[in-house]
Amino acid sequence: MLSRLVLTDFRNHAALTIAPAADFVVLTGANGAGKTNVLEAVSLLAPGRGLRRAALSDMAREDGAREGGGGGFGVAATLDDGVEVATGTLASAPDRRVVRVNGAAAPAAALAERSAILWLTPAMDRLFVEPAGERRRFLDRLTLALVPSHATHAARYEAAMRDRNRVLAEPHPDADWLAALEVQMARHGTALDAGRRDTVAALDAALAATPAPDLPRAALALDGWAGDAPALAAALAASRMRDAAAGRTLVGPHRVDLVVRHVEKARGAALASTGEQKALLLGIVLAHAALVADRRGRRPVLLLDEVAAHLDPVRRAALFRRLAGLGQVWVTGTEAALFDALPDDAAVTAIAL
Known part of the structure; x- marks a missing residue:
């Protein structure tokens, strides 16, 4: 969890410091005030391109360089265990990400060891009807947190x-070089696949064990390639001619798909209504947060953008009860009244942007 967040020349924020509470951070304001920008900044404290998957050069504040900011941006945070993490760019290298942990340079992958961050945005509402690559990215974020x-x-x-x-x-491809690359793909690909399958199995079991769920229950499975490292290396070697003709690799864990079913209606999530799909996704995120807390012994950071806007008051109150205690929850909305049902005993930081 975060105990302090500092933004410098990030998106529309020239300088912003937040000392978030342990339970809920509520960001309110008109459309365009920069609420989602704050969530995006927090999402950059995990490996990857953040919740918008935007280019780094697009994140620096447009007026930053003219006002002496240098043209880059910075996102820094103090975690609840006292560790200082930071990321950003320099004006001289706007597309190169810099990461520091306790002041020392570190690879972006090191951020995953410090905190678990997951997000849900309106753009993800139709995740189940998007191409398989979108679901793989979502699954990889779930896996990374574990x-x-x-x-x-x-x-x-x-x-x-x-x-x-x-x-x-x-x-004239070098066969020996191809074999060496295929061995490397097999080693890391098998570990990649194992992490995903463990996450799917554990999360599916957690969803199945949820008593009297107030959200539609999802069942999860992984569809596609499965096997050990020697099997993957052999499959890659056998597929060289076909892959060369296609201009891409056609076999491996990068081709799998996360399959989600609506349990009560016994059909694929892609066939559910838009509202049901959003509820299924939310249920997965809630179950995953509890799983992360149990496995890693630390509560995750949940970034929920406009998650309460389309819920009626009863479902909104039920959602906040489910969220209480799961992790540090950052939520956004245009009106503060949307969050009146937050638990009375929760630690809340309310910020109007």
Whole structure:
């Protein structure tokens, strides 16, 4: 969890400091006030491109350089255990991310070892009807919160796969070099797949064990490639000609899909209504937060953008009761009245932007 957040020249915020409470951080304000920008800044304290998946060069405040800010941006936080983490860019390298832990340079993957951050945004409401790649990214964030090494395996698998694709595109590919890259893909790909499958199995069991859920119950499974490292290396070797013709790698854990079903209605989540899909997704996030707290012994950070706006007062109150104690919850809304049903005993920081 975060005990302090400092933004410098990030999006529309020239300078912003927040000392968040342990339970809820409520950000309110008109559309365009910068509420989601704050959530995006927090999301950058995890590996990856943040909740908008935007280019780093787009995150620096437009007027920052003209006002002497240098043209880059900074996001710094103090965690509840006293560790200082920071990330951002320099004007001289607007597309290169800098990460520091306790003042020392660190890889972005190191952030996963310090905190678990997950988010839910309106853009994710139709996750179940989007291409499989979107669900894989969502699953990888779930897995990363449980298995901090997941980011390293994912990065090395992707790097080896890019190199393999490049070698396959050459007129006379080097077979020995391909074999070495395939061994690397197999090693990291197997670890990648194992982390995902463990997460799906544990989360599916947690969802099934939820007593009298007030949200639709989801059932999860992973569809696609499965096997050990030797099997993956052999499959890659056998697929060289086909992959060369396609210009991409057609076998491996990068091709799997997260399958979600609506249990009560016994059908795929993609066939559910828009409201049901959002409720299914929210149920997954809540169950995952409890799983993270149980497995890692620390409460996660949940970023929920406009999650209460389309809920009636009864469901809104039920949601806040479910959220209480799960982690540090950052929520946004245009009106403070949306959060009147927050538990009376919760520690709340309310900020009007």
